[in-house]
Amino acid sequence: MSITQTPVPALCPQCHSRLADEGGELPWCERCEWNLAFRAPDPALGRFTDRQERWAHRIGYRLDADLFTKLSGHPLTRPGTTAVSAALTAVSVLVIGILLGLAVGGLWLVVAGPFLLKLIGVIMIGCALLCRPRLGRVAPLREKYDELSRTGQPELFALIDRVAAAAGAPVPDLVLLSPEWGASAAVLGLRRRRVLTLGLPLWSSLRPQERVVLLAHELGHFVNNDNRRSLRTQPALAFFGDVAELLSPLRRLVEEDDEEPVAAFARLGQSALGQLLWPAARAAWLVHVLLHVLGARDAQRAEYHADDTAARIGGTTATGSLMDVVACGHLHRTVVGSRARGGARAAGWREAVEQTRAALEPRLGRLRQLTRRRDASPFSSHPPAGLRHRMAVTQPYRSAQVVLTEAAAERLDAELAGFEEGYRRVIAASW
Incomplete structure (x- = not known):
């Protein structure tokens, strides 16, 4: 090309x-x-960073195309244990061993070593703590978002139950509502609690059958062997990025704190210390890129499988139209923000999105293609929405297994109406 x-x-x-x-x-x-x-150069990034970003973009674009070509025309079966997942598991075991070695060795130096070695021991323990695997926590999400319940939102939970049963997926342990444009499924904490988060602006703006597709896609992540939700691979995918950040502390101080004397002191030490740490930081970053190139392909395969689950449950037509909403999400988000600033709630957001969808219809082909340029990255766990749309509509056609009527969708909206005004204010202020 x-x-x-x-x-x-x-x-x-x-x-x-x-x-x-x-x-x-x-x-x-x-x-x-x-x-x-x-991808056009970005002078604001600086020569080296811009070259690095453009290189990563080229890799991501080619990998997106290669994976689509590999999967297209074949049944989208559930991803199994691959050589990539086995390699990431092996790296994770190595990482855990390194961190345990740092922690135990550092503790021994603190207890038994002389003063200087005690300081080294403290540094070793600190590094182990900073680079430890993050399992995620449920508590911050509960503080940030609103928790829904079966008593308060029975229609929504009945729909979730139907979709989960059709997908062969477990029901979420926790369902949260947010004022954001999006939806997500996560497995968090030592107890591996399944959390489903629905963004009210997106949920309210979708057509009834698209809501079924959205739920089926998110719940499909609980059964599609996604590496991002696995304890086996998380350390490998996070550790080297943490190391790269840890080796660039002065750069972060300069970027995050322009006040004296911190920034001035950081600038004085940046040159000398930066020259010493730069090779190690770059090496860690390159390993991080390599592992994410490997892991992201498996993650994208899992996304395609979740889309296929969504098409099987919600229907091919609604899956394709939902992918178009995703492809044009930045434009829909803009009109929802504008309506929210004008005082409109969910009904107004939905009307604005429908008007925008009609206006964008002649340009949809171009907008789908543009997602391949805009979203290309070796770090991206989601294929570009344009490729997801193409994959969904070129698979064998499926009728919906779970149907949501207009009347049922109105009952769902009524259950969530109490959150609209508070979220409208958040959207009006931040969008």
Whole structure:
């Protein structure tokens, strides 16, 4: 595939079609996708960082395309134990061994060593604590979001039960409502509690059958062998990134604190200490990239499987239309924010999104393609929405197993109406 920066011709040099031009993006060919992979330089990042980001973008774009080609035209079966997951598990075991060694060795030095070695022991223990695996915590989410219950929202929980049964998935231990545009499923803490979070702006703006698809996709993550939710692979995917950050402390001080004397002191030491730590920090970052390149492909495979579960339960048509909402999420989010600032609640948000969807219909093909450029990254656990849409609609057609009627959707909205005004204020202030 050809990639070019300047000048950009009016016609595609490969197939001679007129180039697409969308929202200030660099033109590309809709027909053969010439120049779609190109990411424009960003002078604000600096030469080295920009080159690093563009390199990562190229890797992500090619990996997205390779995975789509590999899976397209085949049944999207549940991801099993692969060589990648086995390798990540082995790295995780190694990481746990290193951290335990640091902690035990540091404790021994603190107890038995002379003063200088005690200081080294304290540093070793601190490094082990800073780089320890994070299992996530439920308590901060409960403080940040609103918890829903079977007594307060019986219609919603009945729908969740139906979708979970159709997916062969366990029901969530906790269902939370947030003022954000999105939804997520997570397994957190030592008890591995399953948490489903629904963003009210997105949920309220979706058509009834798209809500079934959204639930089926999120609940599908509890049964699709997703590496991101596994204790076996989490240490490998987090450790080297933590090390890279740990080895760049002065840079973070300069970025996060411009007040004297901290920033001044940091700038004085940055050059000398930075030169010493830079090679190790870069090496850790490269290992982090490599492991995420490996892990993200398995995670994207799990996303495709969750989409396939969603299509089986909610239907192919609704799955494809939900992917279009995801592809245009930044535009829908803007109109919801505007309506919220004007005083509108969920009904107004839904109306605004429907109007935007109708206006975007002629441009949907281009907007789907653009997600491949915008979302390409070796770190991305989600395939671009455009590829997810293409995968969903090219699989064998499925009718919905679980149907949500307009009347039932209205009852769901009524159960959540008490949260609308508070969330409207949050959206109006922050969107």
